[in-house]
Amino acid sequence: MKKIINHKEDVVEEMLQGMVKAHPEYLKRIDDSNVLVRKDAPIKGKVALVSGGGSGHEPAHGGFVGLGMLDGAAAGEVFTSPTPEQILKGIKAVDGGKGVLLIIKNYSGDVMNFEMAAELAQMEGIEVQQVIVNDDVAVEDSTFTVGRRGIAGTIFVHKIAGAAAEKGMDLDDVKRVAEKTIKNVKSMGMSLTPCVVPGVGKPSFEIGEEEMEIGLGIHGEPGIRKEKIKPAREIANILLSNILEDMKLEKDDEVAVMVNGLGGTPLMELYILNREVDNLLNEKGIKIYKTLVGEYMTSLEMAGASISVLKLDDELKQLLDAKADTPAFRIL
Amino acid sequence: MCNSNILIKIIENMGKNIIENKDYLTELDRVIGDADHGINMSKGFSAVDAKLDEMNGKDWGSTLKTVAMTLISTVGGASGPLYGTAFLRASTVVDGKMEIDKEDIINMFEQAVEGIKMRGKSDKGDKTILDALIPAFEALKLAYEEGKDTKTAFKMAEEAALEGVEYTKDIIAKKGRASYLGERSIGHQDPGATSTYIMIKSINEVLEQN
Numbered sequence: 001m002k003k004i005i006n007h008k009e010d011v012v013e014e015m016l017q018g019m020v021k022a023h024p025e026y027l028k029r030i031d032d033s034n035v036l037v038r039k040d041a042p043i044k045g046k047v048a049l050v051s052g053g054g055s056g057h058e059p060a061h062g063g064f065v066g067l068g069m070l071d072g073a074a075a076g077e078v079f080t081s082p083t084p085e086q087i088l089k090g091i092k093a094v095d096g097g098k099g100v101l102l103i104i105k106n107y108s109g110d111v112m113n114f115e116m117a118a119e120l121a122q123m124e125g126i127e128v129q130q131v132i133v134n135d136d137v138a139v140e141d142s143t144f145t146v147g148r149r150g151i152a153g154t155i156f157v158h159k160i161a162g163a164a165a166e167k168g169m170d171l172d173d174v175k176r177v178a179e180k181t182i183k184n185v186k187s188m189g190m191s192l193t194p195c196v197v198p199g200v201g202k203p204s205f206e207i208g209e210e211e212m213e214i215g216l217g218i219h220g221e222p223g224i225r226k227e228k229i230k231p232a233r234e235i236a237n238i239l240l241s242n243i244l245e246d247m248k249l250e251k252d253d254e255v256a257v258m259v260n261g262l263g264g265t266p267l268m269e270l271y272i273l274n275r276e277v278d279n280l281l282n283e284k285g286i287k288i289y290k291t292l293v294g295e296y297m298t299s300l301e302m303a304g305a306s307i308s309v310l311k312l313d314d315e316l317k318q319l320l321d322a323k324a325d326t327p328a329f330r331i332l
Numbered sequence: 333m334c335n336s337n338i339l340i341k342i343i344e345n346m347g348k349n350i351i352e353n354k355d356y357l358t359e360l361d362r363v364i365g366d367a368d369h370g371i372n373m374s375k376g377f378s379a380v381d382a383k384l385d386e387m388n389g390k391d392w393g394s395t396l397k398t399v400a401m402t403l404i405s406t407v408g409g410a411s412g413p414l415y416g417t418a419f420l421r422a423s424t425v426v427d428g429k430m431e432i433d434k435e436d437i438i439n440m441f442e443q444a445v446e447g448i449k450m451r452g453k454s455d456k457g458d459k460t461i462l463d464a465l466i467p468a469f470e471a472l473k474l475a476y477e478e479g480k481d482t483k484t485a486f487k488m489a490e491e492a493a494l495e496g497v498e499y500t501k502d503i504i505a506k507k508g509r510a511s512y513l514g515e516r517s518i519g520h521q522d523p524g525a526t527s528t529y530i531m532i533k534s535i536n537e538v539l540e541q542n
Binding site: 079109219 | 358362366367368372404406407408409410411412413452506507508509511512513
């Protein structure tokens with residue numbers, strides 16, 4: 001294991017300290033917690049948004065705390081959900097009296113810890129609702145499984161629900177647009193290399209020199225299959241075909257596209273992949289309203305990328321275009 | 333018939349065995365999950381260990397509640413809420429008791445099983461903690477019904493839990509991160525069932541020494 005760290009036990013703590021030092025104009029840290037909140041939290045009279053999850057996905061989620069997106073983000077250990085106690089601290093710190101919406105990625109641990117936190121907050125008289133993001137089409141959506149994982153599509157939920165809250169919508173309405181976004185966003189990823197969790201010290205899975213893994217999870221969960229590495233055009237086609245098979249887009253539908261790097265892939269390759277995604281969607285007559293390329297939901301040093309497609313309507317377009325100002329996402 | 337001093341010894345022994353098996357549990361999880369089960373469980377039980385003095389001399393209910401809250405606030409992942417809920421539910425049926433009997437033991441076990449089912453929306457056969465815990469509970473109950481003593485009943489529970497762990501190798505994971513593997517999860521032992529087996533074995537070891 002070769003990483004720029006001090007002690008493997010301290011990575012989350014030291015990262016959070018470094019993040020606050022880098023973005024003091026946006027973030028503050030709640031004492032005795034791993035929770036980052038907006039510098040101006042709590043904002044009276046506004047629905048507050050709290051997300052979070054395991055660390056190792058930076059900038060998710062602390063990087064999306066700020067105007068027009070999240071009010072708070074709880075960071076767990078690497079790839080491990082934060083505990084209910086931590087999430088509760090976040091909820092209490094951002095509650096502005098209009099209720100709190102929790103944005104949870106669909107992993108057993110995250111769902112259980114956030115649900116427990118919601119129960120505790122409700123006992124203290126805070127109104128809490130939750131939405132669960134499950135955009136990863138690589139996982140079979142079945143009643144016999146925990147269902148699809150939440151991956152990079154979550155950032156669209158932060159953006160759109162955040163804009164809705166900033167506009168002054170009430171908790172039910174913010175939840176409604178969050179759920180619409182979740183229903184309309186599909187994603188799929190692929191990787192070229194595994195990642196190394198600092199506390200474990202060895203790769204989470206094995207992958208051959210000439211191979212790529214299709215449909216992996218953001219915690220290094222193995223994907224749906226390994227195959228020989230292919231040109232960018234074919235990689236885009238594999239991921240996009242799976243996404244489009246699921247969302248049934250028609251000609252002239254408008255979408256937002258996110259090409260997300262997993263941590264170890266240069267921006268150059270992400271732009272090449274984006275070119276191919278753009279070409280493929282154009283061929284099908286699908287209109288791209290907005291494109292995001294960069295690192296939004298990473299998986300430590302994993303090389304690879306995910307593609308997310310969000311189907312838009314007028315309401316979603318307006319909320320997507322609204323002002324957002326956070327360390328890792330800005331629309332001004 | 334079981335006083336609260338035994339409970340402290342049991343909890344101490346659970347912690348010792350979980351921490352000793354940290355790498356083993358993590359390795360099992362690396363293959364079909366996300367390689368943190370041993371790390372997280374050790375962290376939780378180290379925090380529980382630090383509270384042993386504080387728990388000493390307290391009743392069964394409050395001791396189990398302290399264990400529950402400590403696990404919930406330190407373990408993280410899915411294991412924290414699951415084991416935390418199990419201990420918390422078990423604590424409710426022995427609240428205020430310094431001594432417990434067979435019926436209490438059965439009630440505690442039953443509450444732990446129900447708590448995990450509820451929190452994890454899961455049941456036997458999903459390749460989880462419950463594949464060790466439910467057979468262990470059933471074996472314990474049967475042993476008591478047949479008039480066996482507590483030591484023998486727990487010996488049988490331990491054997492049933494171990495069989496449950498073996499059984500997880502043959503089935504598809506339907507819950508947790510291993511479920512993403514679908515059929516590829518077959519052939520691998522479930523880390524959660526394994527940590528449950530280690531805990532039941534830890535109870536047994538203490539009973540045998542006393």
